[in-house]
Amino acid sequence: xxxxxxxxxxxxxxxxxxxxxxxxxxxxxxxxxxxxxxxxxxxxxxxxxxxxxxxxxxxxxxxxxxxxxxxxxxxxxxxxxxxxxxxxxxxxxxxxxxxxxxxxxxxxxxxxxxxxxxxxxxxxxxxxxxxxxxxxxxxxxxxxxxxxxxxxxxxxxxxxxxxxxxxxxxxxxxxxxxxxxxxxxxxxxxxxxxxxxxxxxxxxxxxxxxxxxxxxxxxxxxxxxxxxxxxxxxxxxxxxxxxxxxxxxxxxxxxxxxxxxxxxxxxxxxxxxxxxxxxxxxxxxxxxxxxxxxxxxxxxxxxxxxxxxxxxx
Numbered sequence: 001x002x003x004x005x006x007x008x009x010x011x012x013x014x015x016x017x018x019x020x021x022x023x024x025x026x027x028x029x030x031x032x033x034x035x036x037x038x039x040x041x042x043x044x045x046x047x048x049x050x051x052x053x054x055x056x057x058x059x060x061x062x063x064x065x066x067x068x069x070x071x072x073x074x075x076x077x078x079x080x081x082x083x084x085x086x087x088x089x090x091x092x093x094x095x096x097x098x099x100x101x102x103x104x105x106x107x108x109x110x111x112x113x114x115x116x117x118x119x120x121x122x123x124x125x126x127x128x129x130x131x132x133x134x135x136x137x138x139x140x141x142x143x144x145x146x147x148x149x150x151x152x153x154x155x156x157x158x159x160x161x162x163x164x165x166x167x168x169x170x171x172x173x174x175x176x177x178x179x180x181x182x183x184x185x186x187x188x189x190x191x192x193x194x195x196x197x198x199x200x201x202x203x204x205x206x207x208x209x210x211x212x213x214x215x216x217x218x219x220x221x222x223x224x225x226x227x228x229x230x231x232x233x234x235x236x237x238x239x240x241x242x243x244x245x246x247x248x249x250x251x252x253x254x255x256x257x258x259x260x261x262x263x264x265x266x267x268x269x270x271x272x273x274x275x276x277x278x279x280x281x282x283x284x285x286x287x288x289x290x291x292x293x294x295x296x297x298x299x300x301x302x303x304x305x306x307x308x309x310x311x312x313x
Contacts, residue, residue: 003151003160004083005144008066008098009039010091010291012138012255012302013145014284021148024079026071026088026098028291029064043287047259061294065098071105072112075128080113081120085127085157087164089143092134094217102130127157131164134217137292138255138284139173139304145251145284146306167306170248173214174239174312175302176231180210182297211235211312222312229267232301236268238312239303240275248306250281255288257300266301281305 007013008026018025018041027038030049037049066074079086088106093099106128113126133140143164150160177183209231210221225231243252252272256263263269263285276283288302296302 001085001157002083003157004079004086005147005151006079006086006088007140007144008090008096009041010096010137010289011089011140011144012253012286012288012292013041013141014286015041015043017145017148017284021152023144023148024074026066026074026090026102028066028098028289030290030294031062031064032294037290039290041286041289046287046290046293049290063096063291063294065096065101068101068104068108071102072108075105075109076112076116080109080117080126081122083126084122084124086129087147087160088128088130089133089140089147089164090130091136091140092214092217093132094134095136095219099130099132106130129161131161132168132217133171134168135171135173135214135304136219136302137173137175137288137296137304138253138286138302139171139214141253141255141284141286142171142249142251142304142306143167145253145282146249149249167249169216170308171215171304171306172310173219173302173304174235175212175214175219175296175300176209176228176235177212177297178209178228178299179297213312228299232266233268235301235303236266236272239305240268240272242305242307242310243272243275243279243281246279247281248308251284251305252276252281253284253286253304255286255292255302257288257293257296257298260285260287262299263301 006024009028029038088102090099133143207227208224209228211223212219213222225234
């Protein structure tokens with residue numbers, strides 16, 4: 001059984017991991033003024049675009065998801081031949097139309113694949129499962145890493161499907177943004193009222209940074225901490241304790257809206273890495289996708305891991 005893994009480009013994973021494990025991307029395009037860039041998770045291109053455009057004009061950017069016809073075309077041209085079963089894992093449907101587009105496309109794919117597959121010499125059925133990860137950015141990457149691990153271990157399609165559906169309800173994403181005004185402008189553009197004008201104004205005036213928690217499709221602030229570095233250190237310490245208590249998968253995904261050396265220099269991050277090493281948890285660091293950065297701002301941190309329900313102190 002040839003099992004394919006598909007994610008959208010908001011899924012924050014290192015580029016070499018994506019290439020090594022043949023993960024297929026559904027690109028998201030970003031339009032800022034007259035400039036359009038398809039997000040293929042090229043870290044250097046993302047950092048270059050960040051310096052040129054996002055810092056000044058990102059709040060006005062438009063993100064453009066792959067449409068249902070584009071997804072259908074990708075599958076029929078390539079994936080129905082290359083694989084027998086594909087898991088397509090998307091950013092939470094509460095924040096993007098990609099899940100709904102992929103679900104709509106799946107009907108046409110399953111209706112039309114047979115002659116294409118037979119012409120390539122395959123007479124066996126093709127199957128497709130679209131899964132809403134119910135999370136964002138580095139947090140949605142946890143499911144992709146687990147799918148790769150299970151495929152490499154020879155797990156059955158049913159076992160992988162059940163595991164991914166379980167993880168969708170148990171992955172936690174935590175985020176800290178440097179600029180609350182930027183975050184509020186982007187959130188309002190997408191109809192999200194989780195960061196209000198008053199909290200943005202007070203936060204900027206007092207240097208208060210909210211810690212946002214993504215869980216089961218919802219995002220809400222769970223703490224407000226003075227100073228970005230202090231907030232990051234508190235978050236890293238908390239995640240380190242969860243790692244030591246035992247996660248559901250041996251995976252921590254971290255993304256940063258800028259050069260990764262800046263992330264590694266933040267207080268408490270080295271200790272978090274040490275806790276992961278001591279507990280057999282693999283850390284996947286990546287530059288945040290361009291899609292993520294235009295939505296949460298330059299210099300933001302996102303961490304994702306699978307764990308039982310818990311409360312941020």
